[in-house]
Amino acid sequence: MTLADRLVIAIDGPSGSGKSSTSREVARRLGIGYLDTGAMYRAVAVAFLDSGVAVDDTAGIIEATRSADIQVSLDPDQRWVRVNGRDVTEEIREPRTSENVSAVSTIPECRADLVERQRALMDSAPDGVVAEGRDITTVVYPDADLRILLTASPEARLRRRRGDLDPEVTEDELRDQVLRRDEDDSKLVEFQTAAEGVTLLDTSDMGFEQVVQTIIDMARDAGRADA
Numbered sequence: 140m141t142l143a144d145r146l147v148i149a150i151d152g153p154s155g156s157g158k159s160s161t162s163r164e165v166a167r168r169l170g171i172g173y174l175d176t177g178a179m180y181r182a183v184a185v186a187f188l189d190s191g192v193a194v195d196d197t198a199g200i201i202e203a204t205r206s207a208d209i210q211v212s213l214d215p216d217q218r219w220v221r222v223n224g225r226d227v228t229e230e231i232r233e234p235r236t237s238e239n240v241s242a243v244s245t246i247p248e249c250r251a252d253l254v255e256r257q258r259a260l261m262d263s264a265p266d267g268v269v270a271e272g273r274d275i276t277t278v279v280y281p282d283a284d285l286r287i288l289l290t291a292s293p294e295a296r297l298r299r300r301r302g303d304l305d306p307e308v309t310e311d312e313l314r315d316q317v318l319r320r321d322e323d324d325s326k327l328v329e330f331q332t333a334a335e336g337v338t339l340l341d342t343s344d345m346g347f348e349q350v351v352q353t354i355i356d357m358a359r360d361a362g363r364a365d366a
């Protein structure tokens with residue numbers, strides 16, 4: 140397969156917009172790679188917490204980011220993340236990580252470091268990749284063949300995230316994880332409105348299959364005729 144046959148799809152959106160499950164399924168159906176960039180921010184959060192760095196120690200978090208050895212699966216059928224040789228696939232989803240990950244994503248030096256790694260990972264996928272996050276369409280890969288911003292109303296996002304989480308999580312914790320975190324993150328990256336050339340897809344009233352199929356159709360138009 141030549142470079143021209145590769146397909147790169149960038150998908151951004153807030154928590155609960157459905158971008159992870161959608162991106163993974165689109166990658167699977169197109170037979171290309173899948174990169175969850177949020178998992179990399181989360182892996183760094185685990186690394187700095189484990190090494191005893193305080194949440195307000197900016198220099199310590201930057202150092203923990205730069206020195207972190209992050210390995211992440213690009214296979215949509217295999218979900219794993221390792222940091223500094225340790226499998227943290229489960230731990231990155233735990234409340235301790237979710238509560239502290241903004242400490243990484245709000246530091247510009249940490250973002251710059253991770254953005255470079257994300258670009259390199261995307262370029263390493265032989266057939267192309269669907270990468271999802273908050274700044275893929277704008278910063279990480281503005282030259283992607285297809286750029287989509289997935290949105291959904293706050294109500295739809297809270298409802299979907301609730302479905303992903305432990306039933307013990309309270310309403311306040313849920314709102315903190317979804318709405319407060321997006322508020323924090325949007326201070327550095329704009330992911331609530333689509334940049335020029337980015338297609339806005341509001342999924343509030345769409346089912347999963349409909350969202351996946353819409354993106355596959357857009358991918359076909361963007362150049363992968365066999366999609």
Ligand code: DC
Binds near residue numbers: 178180241
């Ligand atoms: O998508 P997620 O919830 O796994 O993201 C984890 C955190 O990382 C969240 O605070 C948003 C942030 N993030 C980011 O700032 N930029 C990305 N490309 C991906 C995630």
